[in-house]
Amino acid sequence: MSLLQLDNLSVTFGKFRAVDNISYKVEEGEVLGIVGESGSGKSVSSLAIMGLIDFPGKVTADQLSFDGKDLQAMPEKQRRKLTGSDIAMIFQDPMTSLNPCFTVGYQIIEALKTHQGGSKKELKKRAVELLTQVGIPAPESRLDNYPHQLSGGMSQRVMIAMAIACNPRLLVADEPTTALDVTIQAQIIDLLIELQRKKKMGLVLITHDLALVAEVAHRVIVMYAGQIVESGPAAEVFSTPRHPYTQALLASLPESASGKARLDALPGVVPGQYDRPQGCLLSPRCPYATDHCRKEEPENQGSLNRQVKCHTPLDTQGRPAA
Amino acid sequence: MSKTNVADSALILKAEGLKQHYHVKQGMFKPEAVVKAVDGVSFNLEKGKTLAVVGESGCGKSTLGRMLTMIETPTDGQLGYLGQNLLTLSKSAQTKLRQKIQIIFQNPYGSLNPRKKIGSILEEPLVINTDLPKADRKAKAISMMEKVGLKAEHYDRYPHMFSGGQRQRIAIARGLMLDPHVIVADEPVSALDVSVQAQVLNLMMDLQEEFGLSYVFISHDLSVVEHIADDVMVMYLGKVVEQGTCEQLFDNPKHPYTLALLSSTPQLSPEKRRLRIKLEGELPSPLNPPSGCAFHGRCRFANERCKSETPVLKLDSYDESEQGHLIACHAVEEDRINLAEEVA
Numbered sequence: 001m002s003l004l005q006l007d008n009l010s011v012t013f014g015k016f017r018a019v020d021n022i023s024y025k026v027e028e029g030e031v032l033g034i035v036g037e038s039g040s041g042k043s044v045s046s047l048a049i050m051g052l053i054d055f056p057g058k059v060t061a062d063q064l065s066f067d068g069k070d071l072q073a074m075p076e077k078q079r080r081k082l083t084g085s086d087i088a089m090i091f092q093d094p095m096t097s098l099n100p101c102f103t104v105g106y107q108i109i110e111a112l113k114t115h116q117g118g119s120k121k122e123l124k125k126r127a128v129e130l131l132t133q134v135g136i137p138a139p140e141s142r143l144d145n146y147p148h149q150l151s152g153g154m155s156q157r158v159m160i161a162m163a164i165a166c167n168p169r170l171l172v173a174d175e176p177t178t179a180l181d182v183t184i185q186a187q188i189i190d191l192l193i194e195l196q197r198k199k200k201m202g203l204v205l206i207t208h209d210l211a212l213v214a215e216v217a218h219r220v221i222v223m224y225a226g227q228i229v230e231s232g233p234a235a236e237v238f239s240t241p242r243h244p245y246t247q248a249l250l251a252s253l254p255e256s257a258s259g260k261a262r263l264d265a266l267p268g269v270v271p272g273q274y275d276r277p278q279g280c281l282l283s284p285r286c287p288y289a290t291d292h293c294r295k296e297e298p299e300n301q302g303s304l305n306r307q308v309k310c311h312t313p314l315d316t317q318g319r320p321a322a
Numbered sequence: 323m324s325k326t327n328v329a330d331s332a333l334i335l336k337a338e339g340l341k342q343h344y345h346v347k348q349g350m351f352k353p354e355a356v357v358k359a360v361d362g363v364s365f366n367l368e369k370g371k372t373l374a375v376v377g378e379s380g381c382g383k384s385t386l387g388r389m390l391t392m393i394e395t396p397t398d399g400q401l402g403y404l405g406q407n408l409l410t411l412s413k414s415a416q417t418k419l420r421q422k423i424q425i426i427f428q429n430p431y432g433s434l435n436p437r438k439k440i441g442s443i444l445e446e447p448l449v450i451n452t453d454l455p456k457a458d459r460k461a462k463a464i465s466m467m468e469k470v471g472l473k474a475e476h477y478d479r480y481p482h483m484f485s486g487g488q489r490q491r492i493a494i495a496r497g498l499m500l501d502p503h504v505i506v507a508d509e510p511v512s513a514l515d516v517s518v519q520a521q522v523l524n525l526m527m528d529l530q531e532e533f534g535l536s537y538v539f540i541s542h543d544l545s546v547v548e549h550i551a552d553d554v555m556v557m558y559l560g561k562v563v564e565q566g567t568c569e570q571l572f573d574n575p576k577h578p579y580t581l582a583l584l585s586s587t588p589q590l591s592p593e594k595r596r597l598r599i600k601l602e603g604e605l606p607s608p609l610n611p612p613s614g615c616a617f618h619g620r621c622r623f624a625n626e627r628c629k630s631e632t633p634v635l636k637l638d639s640y641d642e643s644e645q646g647h648l649i650a651c652h653a654v655e656e657d658r659i660n661l662a663e664e665v666a
Contacts, residue, residue, distance in 0.1 A: 037515040111353065153604055181378040181542060186586035190600065201601045208515060210547075211588035238590060252520035254549035255590060263549070265520035269485050 033217030105143030430489035
């Protein structure tokens, strides 16, 4: 049984489908990378898993289950218990996701108290333990600090400490290092992966940094305009992309260009609410698009392990199939 | 392009020992502290070349950019533009020359006035600095919009109607309105998605070719820097720790900080992944910088000398083949860095 299973999850805001029928699974101890440009629905889909989509947003799914338990069917109260303890999330901007009015210690203990309870002394001891685990020096004195007294990297460590406070089995990290410097990013990612291995957590790593996903993820999902366009083992997807969008994303990275040549930039931008094309959503930007692509939406092809949503998936040479 | 004979002199911008020290009050009875945001930076920038400045946030790279465009006056040092020292000129002469050094800011959402139409955003530099009549200004704005890949009908639109990539194009167009020779680009693509980032980088390289522009490219993204730069300067806590050509820095990095930066950058291809030199800790506070080499607290090669003596930027005496590759490190000077040992 998979830890997390989504089947045809959609999130709509009025007429706009921010997430459009996505399905994926996360196994225990697996690192799943979700990549895509801004506006591709990466964050909204993770908020839907956490049950954080408010009105007017609407979440529908054929299946949305955690460890075999149906998250949609269970009462709100029970779901609240699950999220935060068994499923935890780390948000993008550590500076704004901590409450500036309370000390770091108060906020960590609050999470512990809600889900586990215990005496004041025990809770404090556990909070110190957590801060030690995430590599914060002098944790006892840090408990009394307010968020503004911490640097970005430190705040993100505190967020991670809060997320792992109740030993979650699934951790959703939404752009956990985007706001940080590279050296700090390396520290935080190493920490996350180390914790993930030690606790055998499932980790969903949402990012727009393809290279980062290539380094740490087992499997990767590429999203475009709310849909999953390609998924598969990370090494395979990055070495032989089958969807033109994945190919274009990889080609537009400066490191794939040799010397000072021009980069292969994908023209245009992700379609928004009002300019969604007919047929395949990538067709206006896709170099291989045919009339068929512009009229009809492609189906998912391939096995569950390696899927691609394209009429003419690319072969190993990176050319579209005839 | 401009009528001044830039072509004759390859050297456009020359900085020598640029310093920016801020005085910070710490409380009523405490003495004022000095933050050395930039502490003695020197470089030469030639026509049509790109100098990249890299480093973590707080290392002074943006302050350097603001000094080059004279948004802030350096507290010490010399800034030569085509042989004239910009800092000692009269106010009116300064105003004339400042037009030739323009800046593009990081966040295209914050750097364009939301109440102004694109047309008036682009024409504003002309209104302030030239006496072109209205029709000419408009013609110039529209031709510039076409150069950066915008359409003429965008002239009457407001910034909120554009995507991030298009806004950055507008910001670039605005920077080019006064026919500058030097563009200081402060993290121009870090707020953009990869596919849009590639579009903007291509545009910047095309414009560089067309107008013979020189760029000072401030960035923390090393893969972008490797792609676009001719020369690279690595800064740490206000000081340059390593300086050289792009090839020297990326193929043969020497300073432990540069090594750490390179190895922290995620790499797509497994072959290119370098050994991880993990940096402990964070950038120290510039209010209270460490003694000696500012990097010694995070450096695994540090010894007693590093703690007490500040290293100076100089050539590596063990590697004489490397012309102009400057490093400020005692460990490199004493040849104490042995990476082969690290792998084992």
